[in-house]
Amino acid sequence: VADHIVNPSTARPIPHPVGTAIVRVGSLTAAMTGANRSALDAAGIDYATVHLHPGSHAGYFPGAEQIHLLMHIRRSDGLILGAQATGIDGVDKRIDVLATAIRAGMTGPDLIDLDLAYAPPFGSAKDPVNMAGMIAENVINGSLKLWYADQIDESGFLLLDVRGPDEQDEDPVPGALCIPHTEVRDRLDDIREAAAGQPIRVLCASGVRSYLAYRVLRGAGLDAANLSGGLLTLRATERLAELQPA
Structure with a gap:
């Protein structure tokens, strides 16, 4: 699983698919990218999982829906290993961003500074992806247990x-x-x-x-x-x- 994501000898991403997938079940969307917990456990990788439940866009603008998002990061350096999300709106956008981040070999804290499209009908000033990065940084630096x-x-x-x-x-x-x-x-x-x-x-x-x-x-x-x-x-x-x- 680790070699599938990053080459340890060069610390650069390997140009392989990362398993991004999405499905619609009624009004609910579920999507994933990268490794899941079962694969990480089987590979013996020391990782942390961050969970969050942000809105699909700014809460004060009508129609915001909750996104249930989780992201796995390697404890040693915060490398993004995988992510899953479900929700009614905005799931595809966040998983696509995280799939790109995995392919680029980014860490959780790298997500904090992504300049993602913002307007109240489409997102929040701190996008769910940015928020996932903030939580990941707190875990990696020890300020959040x-x-x-x-x-x-x-x-x-x-x-x-x-x-x-x-x-x-x-x-x-x-x-x-x-x-x-x-x-x-x-x-x-x-x-x-x-x-x-x-x-x-x-x-x-x-x-x-x-x-x-x-x-x-x-x-x-x-x-x-x-x-x-x-x-x-x-x-x-x-x-x-x-x-x-x-």
Whole structure:
């Protein structure tokens, strides 16, 4: 898989297809490029996956649809290894950009400076591809520690839900300490007492508010990690597990 993407002796991309594909299922579009987790695991590559759920264009302009995007990067240097996305609008554009980035041997942080077409009906000032790059850079430089949906049943940590009360009531997370992200700074003592020396795993709906809470916790010297993709990714992972044969 690694040789398929980049030649280690020259660090230059090999001119092979990277497996870009797209399909329409009803109103939903699903697309991918590069390697997926199964291929990366089989190849023994040390990688990280970033999940995000941005809008297809500026949220204040009517008609924005959510894109569910994930990108795999090599931990050692941030090289982009693969990406997948689903959504109603804007999926093809982002996967095409990422397919080009893989072919060019770009890293996740390289995506931050891509000057992509912007106007409110078509995108956001920070495009989802730019945002994926920002998250990747934070992972590579160590300012963001992620945990993943398939780790939810592990033990030995405090689960901290920083969504609002209405969200927590509508879709509760069993065993979680619930403190809205706007109250985390004022309730650090409560969190520290509840953690009792254990690591803290933070979550919210999509990973944005939990990132803010994570930064507060880290600033206070607490061992914390942010759920990649938030509850949206967690619930999707649970639904996928239910569909797997027993």
